[in-house]
Amino acid sequence: MxxxxxxxxxxxxxGSTADTVAATVRYVRTAASRGANLVCLQExxxxxxxxQTEDTTQFDLAETIPGPHTQALGALARELNIVIVSSxxxxxxAGLFHNTAVVLERDGAIAGRYRKMHIxxxxxxxxKFYFAPGDLGFTPIDTSVGRLGVLICWDQWYPEAxxxxxxxxxxILLYPTAIGWDPRDDGNERTRQREAWISIQRGHAIANGxxxxxxxxxxxxxxxxxxxxxxxxxxxxxxxxxQGEILxxxxxxxxxxxxxxxxxxxxxxxxxxxxxxxxxxxxxYGDITRRWRDG
Amino acid sequence: MxxxxxxxxxxxxxGSTADTVAATVRYVRTAASRGANLVCLQExxxxxxxxQTEDTTQFDLAETIPGPHTQALGALARELNIVIVSSxxxxxxAGLFHNTAVVLERDGAIAGRYRKMHIxxxxxxxxKFYFAPGDLGFTPIDTSVGRLGVLICWDQWYPEAxxxxxxxxxxILLYPTAIGWDPRDDGNERTRQREAWISIQRGHAIANGxxxxxxxxxxxxxxxxxxxxxxxxxxxxxxxxxQGEILxxxxxxxxxxxxxxxxxxxxxxxxxxxxxxxxxxxxxYGDITRRWRDG
Numbered sequence: 001m002x003x004x005x006x007x008x009x010x011x012x013x014x015g016s017t018a019d020t021v022a023a024t025v026r027y028v029r030t031a032a033s034r035g036a037n038l039v040c041l042q043e044x045x046x047x048x049x050x051x052q053t054e055d056t057t058q059f060d061l062a063e064t065i066p067g068p069h070t071q072a073l074g075a076l077a078r079e080l081n082i083v084i085v086s087s088x089x090x091x092x093x094a095g096l097f098h099n100t101a102v103v104l105e106r107d108g109a110i111a112g113r114y115r116k117m118h119i120x121x122x123x124x125x126x127x128k129f130y131f132a133p134g135d136l137g138f139t140p141i142d143t144s145v146g147r148l149g150v151l152i153c154w155d156q157w158y159p160e161a162x163x164x165x166x167x168x169x170x171x172i173l174l175y176p177t178a179i180g181w182d183p184r185d186d187g188n189e190r191t192r193q194r195e196a197w198i199s200i201q202r203g204h205a206i207a208n209g210x211x212x213x214x215x216x217x218x219x220x221x222x223x224x225x226x227x228x229x230x231x232x233x234x235x236x237x238x239x240x241x242x243q244g245e246i247l248x249x250x251x252x253x254x255x256x257x258x259x260x261x262x263x264x265x266x267x268x269x270x271x272x273x274x275x276x277x278x279x280x281x282x283x284x285y286g287d288i289t290r291r292w293r294d295g
Numbered sequence: 296m297x298x299x300x301x302x303x304x305x306x307x308x309x310g311s312t313a314d315t316v317a318a319t320v321r322y323v324r325t326a327a328s329r330g331a332n333l334v335c336l337q338e339x340x341x342x343x344x345x346x347q348t349e350d351t352t353q354f355d356l357a358e359t360i361p362g363p364h365t366q367a368l369g370a371l372a373r374e375l376n377i378v379i380v381s382s383x384x385x386x387x388x389a390g391l392f393h394n395t396a397v398v399l400e401r402d403g404a405i406a407g408r409y410r411k412m413h414i415x416x417x418x419x420x421x422x423k424f425y426f427a428p429g430d431l432g433f434t435p436i437d438t439s440v441g442r443l444g445v446l447i448c449w450d451q452w453y454p455e456a457x458x459x460x461x462x463x464x465x466x467i468l469l470y471p472t473a474i475g476w477d478p479r480d481d482g483n484e485r486t487r488q489r490e491a492w493i494s495i496q497r498g499h500a501i502a503n504g505x506x507x508x509x510x511x512x513x514x515x516x517x518x519x520x521x522x523x524x525x526x527x528x529x530x531x532x533x534x535x536x537x538q539g540e541i542l543x544x545x546x547x548x549x550x551x552x553x554x555x556x557x558x559x560x561x562x563x564x565x566x567x568x569x570x571x572x573x574x575x576x577x578x579x580y581g582d583i584t585r586r587w588r589d590g
Contacts, residue, residue, distance in 0.1 A: 117576045117579060118574045118575070118576060119574060120574065122568070122570075133576070137579050138579065138582075154574065157501070157502060157569070157571050158502070158571065158575065158576075159454030159455075159457075159458065159498070159502050160454075160458070160575070160576070160580045160583060161576075162454075163454065163455070163583060164579075164580070164582055164583065164588070167582060167583075167585060167587055167588040168582075168588040169587075169588070169589070192538045192539075192540050193538070195538075195539065195540070196497075196501045196538045196539045196540075199494050199497040199498055199501060199539045200497075200498040200501045200502060200539070202491075202494040202495075202498070203454070203494055203495040203497070203498025203499070203501075203502075204498070206452070206491045206494060206495045206498075207452060207453070207454050207495060207498075243487045243488070243490075243491045244487075244490065244491045244494045244495070245487050245490070245491075273417070274452070275417075276452050276453065277586075277587070279413045279414060279415065279449065280413070280453065280455070280586065281412045281413060281428070281453075281455070281456075282583075282584050282585060282586055283584075284412060284432050284433065284459075285455045285459070285583050285584045286584055287433075287459055287462060287463075288455060288458060288459065288462075288577075288580050288583045288584070289577050289578075289580045289581055289583070290462060290577060291572075291575065291577055292462055292464075292572070293459070293462040293463040293464070294464070
């Protein structure tokens with residue numbers, strides 16, 4: 001079994017797609033040079049986070065899959081002999097778009113894609129306007145470095161998503177993310193939100209006995225409508241091991257390339273001492289598929 | 296709606312049931328005197344944690360529900376005008392026993408019971424020998440202070456249990472617990488285990504936007520078989536709010552009475568900014584009821 005060395009690229013939007021992608025490519029090379037054979041990029045990494053307003057012209061940012069960025073990243077994956085997890089604005093048809101992660105194999109081919117299943121809609125995060133809910137289910141993607149449970153941002157608040165990926169044999173959960181503060185949030189609120197984001201994902205690692213990595217955007221992006229103070233993406237990309245232990249974490253306020261080795265042996269060992277899968281009450285979980293249990 | 300002021304009683308086994316229960320009663324009075332109208336006790340609080348060995352004579356500890364301890368605690372609940380969550384070794388029939396939480400109302404009546412659904416079996420925690428898996432499902436218990444999602448110890452590692460209680464309208468999750476270290480665990484392992492235990496429960500609070508309280512046993516209890524070094528119960532009872540924020544936490548190594556006010560308004564507010572229930576993909580969760588998704 002191939003050893004899995006994971007690289008995460010956390011970056012700020014550089015003002016244009018060309019400059020941002022150029023930085024991404026440099027960072028991916030850095031990660032590969034440090035030994036990463038799997039590199040995960042942040043959510044919608046080719047552009048600004050464009051969901052701060054509902055603006056039909058933004059659909060011009062979308063691209064088909066395969067398309068120009070999967071081609072470019074596929075070539076990079078092939079050159080560096082690594083697997084790359086990209087996150088793109090997918091154009092599927094006129095009026096049908098998705099928030100989609102694409103996995104590029106070491107030979108440059110597309111190993112698979114995941115369409116974001118849980119779509120948020122909050123002030124500043126108007127994703128329901130842009131993205132149709134995913135229709136590929138919670139299906140891991142098989143690659144030459146392992147079976148990847150790729151999920152995206154808002155999915156990270158749903159234990160069901162993590163569980164379903166784990167039950168399907170995912171060896172690691174990867175969350176390309178774009179999450180940040182309202183700059184008007186006070187320090188306590190910031191701490192609570194950032195800690196909640198970390199805690200719940202550590203929880204997924206623990207519940208499922210596997211490694212979890214979140215790759216977040218960083219930096220301030222203004223609100224094009226100027227109605228709010230924009231979003232301050234909080235970075236803090238991290239990797240947690242199968243007991244939820246933090247293996248590594250990036251800063252809140254700067255670009256970062258993180259490389260960490262992921263041990264399959266740890267998953268094997270932790271699941272032996274904490275055999276949660278053995279004792280699941282599958283006979284009693286049926287109501288999970290209900291919206292609310294109101295009688 | 297009645298204000299909810301929660302008290303937790305964390306204690307060590309005092310060497311006999313009589314002395315232990317006497318201490319429990321003193322602590323419950325303390326909690327009530329500090330304003331608690333709901334007091335939650337730890338798992339199997341009337342005895343030592345007797346599951347370190349498989350010993351048929353231990354079944355003598357079990358009692359019917361209603362029985363002597365529900366009667367005594369009911370009288371105490373009535374006297375103090377509070378609701379008490381007790382955790383007992385239930386004798387249901389010859390050869391049929393459960394690990395059962397019982398909720399005593401302010402009038403001393405039994406408001407409901409919950410039979411532990413997930414039963415562990417690990418070295419030192421031979422619960423599958425003693426307890427049949429619960430057959431009452433994940434059903435909250437209605438009381439005069441609110442709808443209580445009572446779960447027990449090993450349940451705390453299962454996001455499904457927390458979710459099902461929340462979907463059924465539980466306003467708070469309460470986990471009577473008996474968890475500890477093998478005294479031979481080194482410091483790093485201790486930290487990882489205790490932090491995992493806290494993190495995953497904070498995760499339940501966050502995923503479901505409600506308050507979570509864990510009430511753990513404390514102190515060292517020897518292994519009657521003398522084959523191991525026994526268990527060092529790590530205390531650390533805590534309450535986390537709907538963003539997973541720690542509201543209060545007890546020491547690792549001493550008895551404690553904690554009293555904290557639980558705000559329903561916080562749940563309302565947090566669920567408005569983080570409306571996770573709105574976006575659940577109930578159409579795609581069906582495989583949660585499978586043991587493993589192996590094709």
